[in-house]
Structure formats: C-alpha cells, structure tokens
Amino acid sequence: MQNSEFQGNKTSASSLPKVERPRLHDAVVDHLRQFIIEGALAPGMKLNERELCEMLGVSRTPLREALKVLAAEGLIEISPNRGATVSRMTESEIWETFELMGGLEAFSGELACERITPAELAEIKAIHYNMLACRVQNDLPGYYARNHEIHDRINQAARNSALRQMYVLVNRRLQALRFRSNFQTQKWDSAIHDHDEMIKALESRDGKKLAAILRQHLLDKRDAVLQIQRADSVASNQTEPSDRADLSL
Structure with missing residues (x-):
C-alpha cells in the first residue's frame, strides 16, 4: 500500500481503538475486516505491513496470522512476490x-x-x-x-x-x-x-x-x-x- 493511497482513508481507520492483548488474534482480524468493509482498505489496495502494525499497535506476527485468516475468507490475496492486497471481485x-x-x-x-x-x-x-x-x-x-x-x-x-x-x-x-x-x-x-x-x-x-x-x-x-x-x-x-x-x- 502506498503512503499516499492510505492517507486519504487513515482518519476513518485510525478512529478504532488499539488492540487489547488478551484477544489479540481475533481483534486484529476484526479490525482489518472492518477496515475493508468501510473502505479504509479499498479493493486492489496493496497492504503495507509496517503501517498496519503501527496503526493497530501490534507486531508483524499477529498481523500476518490475521492476513492468512482474511485470505482464507477471500477478502485479501497473498502473493509471494507482491505481498497482500485487498481482493477485488469481478x-x-x-x-x-x-x-x-x-x-x-x-x-x-x-x-x-x-x-x-x-x-x-x-x-x-x-x-x-x-x-x-x-x-x-x-x-x-x-x-x-x-x-x-x-x-x-x-x-x-x-x-x-x-x-x-x-x-x-x-x-x-x-x-x-x-x-x-x-x-x-x-x-x-x-x-x-x-x-x-x-x-x-x-x-x-x-x-x-x-x-x-x-x-x-x-x-x-x-x-x-x-x-x-x-x-x-x-x-x-x-x-x-x-x-x-x-x-x-
């Protein structure tokens, strides 16, 4: 995800609270899913792990675990060469x-x-x-x-x-x-x-x-x-x- 692409949606996404540790995995999935639903992460957008980690207040390990869950749901696509992008339906x-x-x-x-x-x-x-x-x-x-x-x-x-x-x-x-x-x-x-x-x-x-x-x-x-x-x-x-x-x- 390019910084310029994400900035326009950052206010909406950052309004959600930081993730609490006891429910870390489910909360990261829920937050990312909500970002996608409300368009803060738009179809076709490349995801920047560093920015998402900073926004959610988590390390890369739980973030990557959450991305795998969302990939299984069809909400994002993970490519070995391109990283993760938000899915775009035809x-x-x-x-x-x-x-x-x-x-x-x-x-x-x-x-x-x-x-x-x-x-x-x-x-x-x-x-x-x-x-x-x-x-x-x-x-x-x-x-x-x-x-x-x-x-x-x-x-x-x-x-x-x-x-x-x-x-x-x-x-x-x-x-x-x-x-x-x-x-x-x-x-x-x-x-x-x-x-x-x-x-x-x-x-x-x-x-x-x-x-x-x-x-x-x-x-x-x-x-x-x-x-x-x-x-x-x-x-x-x-x-x-x-x-x-x-x-x-």
Whole structure:
C-alpha cells in the first residue's frame, strides 16, 4: 500500500481503538475486516505491513496470522512476490455471489418464520428501531452494523447449522459491497423500506413473503453495487490526459 493511497482513508481507520492483548488474534482480524468493509482498505489496495502494525499497535506476527485468516475468507490475496492486497471481485463474481446470497437469505427467512421465538423477534425489532435512529443521524457505519445484525439474527433464528456455515462464509465476501450499496440516499431509503417489510413478515410468520423480500433485497443490492462500480469505471476512464501526465511525474 502506498503512503499516499492510505492517507486519504487513515482518519476513518485510525478512529478504532488499539488492540487489547488478551484477544489479540481475533481483534486484529476484526479490525482489518472492518477496515475493508468501510473502505479504509479499498479493493486492489496493496497492504503495507509496517503501517498496519503501527496503526493497530501490534507486531508483524499477529498481523500476518490475521492476513492468512482474511485470505482464507477471500477478502485479501497473498502473493509471494507482491505481498497482500485487498481482493477485488469481478462483475461476474459480484453477480453470482449476490445471487447465491439471495437464495441463502430467502431460505433463512422461511425457516426463521417457523422457528423464531418471541424473545428473538423482540430483539430484532429493537435493533431495527436503533437502525432507523442511525438513518436519521446519517450514521452509515452505525446503520450498517445494525442492518448486518438483523440479517444475521434472522439467519441464526433459522436454526440450521449447515445453512449458518455457508451464510457466514459467503456474506463475508460481500460485506464491503453491501456497505457501499447504501452510499446513495435513494438506495439507503429503499433498504429501510425493505426492512420495515421484513419485520412485518416476521411478525406474521409469513415465510414465503419474507423469503421473497430478502431475495429481492439482495438482488437490489447487487444492482446498486454494479451501478456504482460501472460509474466509477467510467469516471476513471474519463480522466483528463493532463491529469494522467501529472500523476506520472
């Protein structure tokens, strides 16, 4: 990672607390994963071990162990010659992975409507109201954390360990993209509406309806992500020649 690349995202990343030693390994993984989700470590960015060690307050050994975990999750790529870089998904990978995730979430919703307890439903509703408060405050990280927790709680309420394992694995690859899909206000508000409908379907134990909402919700996320990526690509290709010359100096 070039110093100039990292500086623009350093404020957001450095706002997280230093890692506490008793939970060192898990905490380093969690911090790096959060940096990737919120874009402090952007797709394609080369990771600078020295800078990350300084930021997290750890040595290179736990950092490298954490990088191996994230590589296994598909969030970063490690090359013997190039070191570690943040993974960048192709359009076809995004399309297919969101499509798969839509199916997993739909199945979670169906099972959750059959198996969720009143206490679990009450907890999800409380998280939903906290999520709405974050929207009013324009707090995207807070909103996303609660949004993520709602989907996760629905999956847990399905009480299917095989589904749970696959859900967690696939969702980790998509978290950064799901976070980014809310950058546009219209998309953010549309997601809020979807969540309102999810709560209603859960309350009425309507598994078919919740499954349909969740599946479409994920496909809408996919389309929003692809739209953003294509717009970024067009903007990049339209860089003025004079700008390119300046960058090459």
